[in-house]
């Protein structure tokens with residue numbers, strides 16, 4: 383696929399008089415999670431792909447950690463990245479819920495599945511990019527997409543540095559604030575704000591009170607504190623914790639970083655004062671170990687997933703909110719399904735339609751669950767009192783296990799040909 387460093391006239395990527403409209407090359411915008419996985423899967427499908435990432439260099443440790451669910455790790459098997467993720471991750475074998483310091487018990491779990499894999503974004507990105515590079519995918523950094531030019535036989539991406547690239551299709555894996563989404567449909571909804579700002583902290587063991595019980599590595603606790611929700615997970619070196627700070631003011635990642643970390647820590651300590659172990663985690667976190675994430679997002683349903691030669695994947699089209707613990711796993715699944723559809727269907731339009739049919743219901747169902755959880759994390763005083771009654775019942779309901787099963791048992795059969803009309807037999811039962 384040509385990658386033009388200047389505004390030189392573009393060479394055509396497609397031989398004239400080609401007998402069919404099958405997709406043979408793709409530009410993938412975004413080198414986060416969906417981008418490298420999509421490109422690696424496309425290469426496996428025999429489609430040439432290159433990734434273009436706006437940031438000038440790999441992100442390193444920015445953005446904290448996330449937990450990959452068994453369905454996400456299983457999908458990574460298809461691009462050969464699952465073991466690299468398992469090696470870099472902390473397995474979470476038990477999780478529980480507490481409310482105002484009172485343990486409510488274990489969350490429902492599926493013991494026959496592999497554990498959640500808690501992994502830093504830096505190591506995760508590295509594992510996914512390595513898989514893409516090993517598949518032969520070029521990864522370009524410092525290439526921010528600013529526009530596209532569409533022609534009957536291809537699409538050209540324009541980048542902020544003046545360079546361009548041309549291919550049969552362009553895939554927007556550019557996250558919740560996607561540029562490609564607006565290029566597909568200028569009226570497309572923006573990601574909604576959940577009303578919470580995200581932070582992640584880390585506290586070494588020796589910065590915690592000696593008698594404080596924070597559990598052992600492999601456990602994770604979802605804690606509804608007196609004034610705000612948080613979660614924490616002991617590691618061999620200390621305790622990681624995620625903060626969901628209610629805030630009426632929307633602050634993007636860049637806006638939130640303009641406030642000094644010391645000031646955020648003051649606010650966080652005030653908010654978790656009196657919570658156990660929340661107060662100690664806040665006290666033990668220092669500016670150097672506080673990651674500021676900014677506004678937490680949830681995508682409303684996106685009316686148009688594709689147009690012409692452009693299509694969306696991952697958070698760009700279905701960010702289900704961090705509350706579901708499924709955003710990255712769904713992004714990985716969609717990446718693989720998009721590649722499978724482009725492999726098996728005769729042109730971009732029918733591949734994009736089949737891809738959307740396979741994915742839309744599943745991702746929107748999970749996003750609806752995320753929206754409910756977000757309400758539970760920011761309750762008023764009455765709802766807070768009710769939660770003490772409702773949560774224990776929810777934890778024990780078999781329907782909760784059913785939901786978890788539908789999310790985590792989902793598997794993609796890579797070898798099964800994607801069909802134009804219908805969900806495949808193996809997926810019909812579980813994708814709803």
Ligand SMILES: Cc1cc2nc3c(=O)[nH]c(=O)nc-3n(C[C@H](O)[C@H](O)[C@H](O)COP(=O)(O)OP(=O)(O)OC[C@H]3O[C@@H](n4cnc5c(N)ncnc54)[C@H](O)[C@@H]3O)c2cc1C
Pocket residue numbers: 411412413414415416417434435436437447448449450451525526527528555556557558559560561580581675678679695696697698701702703704707708709710711712713
């Ligand atoms: C606090 C928090 C906790 C979370 N916890 C979990 C969890 O436990 N489990 C889970 O599964 N998910 C979790 N998620 C969700 C998960 O992070 C996302 O679903 C996942 O990152 C989506 O991947 P993506 O590749 O679609 O988007 P992103 O990871 O956002 O990647 C998009 C990439 O596109 C690049 N980009 C953007 N615009 C352009 C442009 N114009 N040109 C070129 N490149 C561009 C960006 O720089 C970025 O690298 C969490 C999210 C947050 C915020």
